[in-house]
Amino acid sequence: MESRVLIEDSPLMSWLYDIFSFTALADALGTVEIAAAALIALHPVWPRLSAVGSALAVVLFLGTVSFLFTTPGVVGMFANGFPVLWAKPGQFLLKDLVLLGVSLWTLGEALQRIHRGRAGVPGPE
Template sequence: MSTLTAPRTLTTLEPIGAALARYGLVVVIAWIGALKFTAFEAQGIAPLVSHSPLMSWVYDVFSVGTFSALLGVLELTAAALIAVKPWWPKLSIAGSVIAVGLFTATLSFLFTTPGVFEASAGGFPVLSSTGQFLIKDVALIGIAVWTLTDALRSSRA
């Protein structure tokens, strides 16, 4: 690529990449949030939450289904707030902060949930299906931090 076309290509690709990152994150969070209203998902997250020293107490207060639904509301709210950045960047800041918190909590399950590493393959670093489900949040938290900085930059402009 010549030096004359490289800046034009970057100028074209950057907003496309930004939109894909932002609205891809919105789709992922919203989809996962919507699933929290199903019994399948509520039961699926129960072992993760119940083994967490930071979160296991929630099942003393809420049923598995109620906690899952509350988490779904939080996730759908985060997705909506991240999505409104072009119009209300200050609201989008809140959505990104929520997303960073959600992904941080999910990543903590890597260290607290039994069976994250595949014992039949020798354990660490081989991830079980649960570990594979959790590890995606490393990338998602990075995207959420980017949406946060993007919204902060836009809210100051």
Template sequence: MALLNYHTLRRRLVVASKVVMRFGLALVLIWIGAMKYTEYEASGIKPLVENSPLMSWLYDIFSVSGFAALLGAFEITIGVLIALGFAAGRLPVLGKLSALGSALAGLMFLGTLSFIFSTPGWEPSLGGFPALSVAPGQFLLKDIVLLGASLWTAADSLEMAR
């Protein structure tokens, strides 16, 4: 009887973790993407982008608010694509689209993680590197977990697309 309960509990935890992982990742991306349309968020990402050797050139093309809005649209689109994975069991093409969204999220999180190294802000009162400041360090460190979630949802979506 205990073995059955263990397997039942495990199965329920697996199902719950899949729902929370996919929903949580999609929600975070859509919510943060929507926030990019505010002046608060546009000015908040400015020091990250302008100090990045990978992305600083974008402000030569776009205004601060224009780039934030473009990034917001990208994040919302990625979040919606990831959410399509909920229906991928019924329509395999949705699994492929969800996997694409997850892959794009993974690339985006790799890009945001690079800000830890390019944005000034190691905590000087603790001796600098490796002491992370609240912003950008601790704020960006969570993207390691989001990167893992995007890799997991990509694999799960591809499995459902088979």
């Protein structure tokens, strides 16, 4: 699925193409995603930076999950009266809902570790 179609149809993000070219925006989003992943991976050493990375990932995945509601053709057919997601783009975007949950989980873990460190409570090894 080409990201251009997703972003162009999004009222939350389409304005970014007024500022950036397609390539510049794709490069920037990719760089931010990699930076968020690297920060999350620092959890054992620097939980504060991990919390920043997790929060950044939450924002990124909220943006991509919003495409489920703004992209035409996500719901393409109905089975027994229930909407069904098309393989593209609906099911492609569905993975971001899982990744949003994982990002919230890692944010919670990092914040708990930070809180335990402030309270002087040893955490699990």
